[in-house]
Amino acid sequence: MTTRWLSPEEQRAWRAYIASVALVEDALDRQLQQEAGMPHLYYSILATLSETPERKLRMTDLAEELKITRSRLTYAVTRLEKDGLVGREDCRWDKRGSIATLTEDGMRVLERTAPGHVETVRALLFDRLTPEQVGQLEEIFTAVSEGFQGEDARPTAEDVPWRRRSGKSCS
Amino acid sequence: MTTRWLSPEEQRAWRAYIASVALVEDALDRQLQQEAGMPHLYYSILATLSETPERKLRMTDLAEELKITRSRLTYAVTRLEKDGLVGREDCRWDKRGSIATLTEDGMRVLERTAPGHVETVRALLFDRLTPEQVGQLEEIFTAVSEGFQGEDARPTAEDVPWRRRSGKSCS
DNA sequence: TAGGTTTGTTTCAAACTTGAACCAAGCCCC
């Protein structure tokens, strides 16, 4: 089939998107590196753990939630563990499993740096959009994310809150 | 001042955005790694050069266009040079300058892989959006990019097409 | 229940990115 090139409008949208993503991620990384001594992804790991009832999540679930590879997560958690911000527990029910937990120190770092982070997100993104655009943003990227179902994501939510994927739980 | 936390809607938008960006970039990187043997950024370097009348651009301008650091670009161009896809020329007017040029081989790789790339971009993004949403996407990220003016971007377009920043040209 | 497959996680080497430092080369101005 002959290529369906992007229309001029699509091209403009694509370019604006690509440029913005780069700029926003860089700004976010720099801000968090400054304030929290870690890049955005690492902060997100802490944040994700903190939102869980017990502040723990299995590696695979955490990786899936953050849309990153397990190997990338392993590396990141190892670093955060060295910094004392997260810990690892063995999963009692599935001896293969490893559970990342947010430590008290990790929680403190998060609480200390969250306001600055949110402020940055606002400055970079939300402050520049109208309320309608915020809604549009949500719809657009919800649609985009949904395009990936099956490759990842799976059903979700399970009996044990920090264990969201397959039917089994642990710890 | 007390932190302006994100509203539930803003949070949903932010999360959907973050997740989508990760998924889209990963998919794009994988696709291009497969078809072109290089990650998305490297492909973008070739693409950007190809859109220039003479298929050459000064390093700084290229970096600015792509919103990346000069050092990152230096590394990338060095790799692409090894692969024979881009070359470096000295700038005759400003002896400090270095000009990246797209080679014939580079152009061929681009032409061969562009259709697959565009198809992927469609599959990941545009095929999932309504025409109105494409327009919204453009407006949203144009607004976001504009938030960075002054930190980068500068005036643009100059007398010599592949030299877009300061008043001088070369080669 | 042994053997084979799948799943959860880590490991390893190679590739890439970051930021600070460095080296020229242009510029400015007294």
Added chain:
DNA sequence: GGGGCTTGGTTCAAGTTTGAAACAAACCTA
């Protein structure tokens, strides 16, 4: 016309990411 500042680019070390391979435990199934 010789400092001193700025700009264009590269280099270097440290940190991060990638993808494939390695392992181990769990899960079939004959």
